[in-house]
Amino acid sequence: MPCETAQLELASSGRGFIEISRQLHSSVNACGISNGLCHVFLRHTSASLLISENADPDVLSDLEHFMSQLVPDGDPAYLHRMEGPDDMPAHIRSVLTCSELTLPIRQGRLALGTWQGVYLWEHRVRPHKRRIELTLVGSA
Amino acid sequence: MPCETAQLELASSGRGFIEISRQLHSSVNACGISNGLCHVFLRHTSASLLISENADPDVLSDLEHFMSQLVPDGDPAYLHRMEGPDDMPAHIRSVLTCSELTLPIRQGRLALGTWQGVYLWEHRVRPHKRRIELTLVGSA
Amino acid sequence: MPCETAQLELASSGRGFIEISRQLHSSVNACGISNGLCHVFLRHTSASLLISENADPDVLSDLEHFMSQLVPDGDPAYLHRMEGPDDMPAHIRSVLTCSELTLPIRQGRLALGTWQGVYLWEHRVRPHKRRIELTLVGSA
Numbered sequence: 001m002p003c004e005t006a007q008l009e010l011a012s013s014g015r016g017f018i019e020i021s022r023q024l025h026s027s028v029n030a031c032g033i034s035n036g037l038c039h040v041f042l043r044h045t046s047a048s049l050l051i052s053e054n055a056d057p058d059v060l061s062d063l064e065h066f067m068s069q070l071v072p073d074g075d076p077a078y079l080h081r082m083e084g085p086d087d088m089p090a091h092i093r094s095v096l097t098c099s100e101l102t103l104p105i106r107q108g109r110l111a112l113g114t115w116q117g118v119y120l121w122e123h124r125v126r127p128h129k130r131r132i133e134l135t136l137v138g139s140a
Numbered sequence: 141m142p143c144e145t146a147q148l149e150l151a152s153s154g155r156g157f158i159e160i161s162r163q164l165h166s167s168v169n170a171c172g173i174s175n176g177l178c179h180v181f182l183r184h185t186s187a188s189l190l191i192s193e194n195a196d197p198d199v200l201s202d203l204e205h206f207m208s209q210l211v212p213d214g215d216p217a218y219l220h221r222m223e224g225p226d227d228m229p230a231h232i233r234s235v236l237t238c239s240e241l242t243l244p245i246r247q248g249r250l251a252l253g254t255w256q257g258v259y260l261w262e263h264r265v266r267p268h269k270r271r272i273e274l275t276l277v278g279s280a
Numbered sequence: 281m282p283c284e285t286a287q288l289e290l291a292s293s294g295r296g297f298i299e300i301s302r303q304l305h306s307s308v309n310a311c312g313i314s315n316g317l318c319h320v321f322l323r324h325t326s327a328s329l330l331i332s333e334n335a336d337p338d339v340l341s342d343l344e345h346f347m348s349q350l351v352p353d354g355d356p357a358y359l360h361r362m363e364g365p366d367d368m369p370a371h372i373r374s375v376l377t378c379s380e381l382t383l384p385i386r387q388g389r390l391a392l393g394t395w396q397g398v399y400l401w402e403h404r405v406r407p408h409k410r411r412i413e414l415t416l417v418g419s420a
Binding site: 175176177190191192193196198199201202203205206210236237238241242243244245246251252253254255256277278279 | 282283285319321322323324325326350351357358359360362368371372374375376378379380382411413415417
């Protein structure tokens with residue numbers, strides 16, 4: 001059973017969403033695995049990986065609005081403040097969502113549902129470089 | 141190393157929980173894998189997969205109550221409203237929980253803890269058809 | 281493709297965090313897998329697995345404080361109360377975070393980001409024994 005690896009490097013422009021579905025589809029198409037799994041791992045604790053509705057951009061806006069209300073920036077209760085008012089909220093957002101995802105591969109393709117897109121959710125206000133490790137396992 | 145696949149189709153009767161542990165146990169028993177992993181993937185963004193306490197049904201009621209308070213239906217702040225007052229909350233609930241789970245296989249059986257059950261959590265108010273992709277990998 | 285398994289047994293001293301990165305690194309180093317995945321599964325519904333910032337202990341304190349505000353102990357709305365005022369909150373905390381994690385293995389080592397540590401988050405107030413199943417798959 002093959003095991004292939006790949007890396008993605010993303011440059012976020014600050015808080016918001018970057019769709020990575022296309023890059024994941026490409027890696028799966030290139031890996032030569034017919035049926036199996038594609039594991040996506042974010043090497044950071046202040047951003048998330050997200051599966052979300054890919055048709056109406058308002059869904060992402062509402063997600064961001066919801067999270068900014070639930071986990072306010074600059075809450076005076078935070079002890080961890082030295083990296084700015086958005087850093088501890090970024091860690092909490094990361095814990096409430098996902099740092100890693102496993103997705104099915106079927107007949108050489110990523111088997112997402114029709115309305116599912118995969119996103120990097122940057123939680124820090126300033127731009128950051130983000131590294132993702134892909135691991136693809138299955139039958140050839 | 142074998143890689144087996146299966147599909148589950150579920151018909152929810154609206155918001156609430158459907159235990160799928162039995163179907164998962166059956167698929168694992170049938171797949172011929174001794175030690176490995178069973179990956180469960182929900183192809184939707186308005187329902188979740190859940191590992192929860194399987195003994196007292198009040199736990200599920202309390203989970204639903206908690207989530208309905210945290211993510212209110214019909215919040216006027218939502219921009220995404222065209223699919224009904226329960227649709228954006230369903231997407232948020234999905235993001236706060238899980239769309240996919242990986243479970244260990246040991247000696248040909250799903251190795252859940254004694255009190256762990258696996259559930260589909262339907263977040264939409266009306267009934268929906270839900271598709272789940274299973275991927276089983278490991279040693280024979 | 282090899283598939284190795286291992287178990288961790290942890291004794292929590294009540295609500296709080298236990299870093300398990302070292303045990304995971306040891307299991308990966310010992311398993312003989314070069315590139316692949318390390319799956320970590322917690323067999324309980326009242327504790328979580330967590331990837332978090334590993335440098336400033338205030339981050340963990342802030343996470344605990346945030347969660348204790350979001351999911352209050354002893355809320356009179358809970359129906360499930362027979363196991364104590366911290367039991368239903370523990371189940372909710374578990375659902376809002378993770379019971380299982382998959383981590384990449386690269387060149388025989390766990391490929392966490394520089395600032396990522398892996399923790400058991402005990403949600404019950406009293407000490408508990410916790411069992412974790414490790415499954416390691418990949419290429420030798």
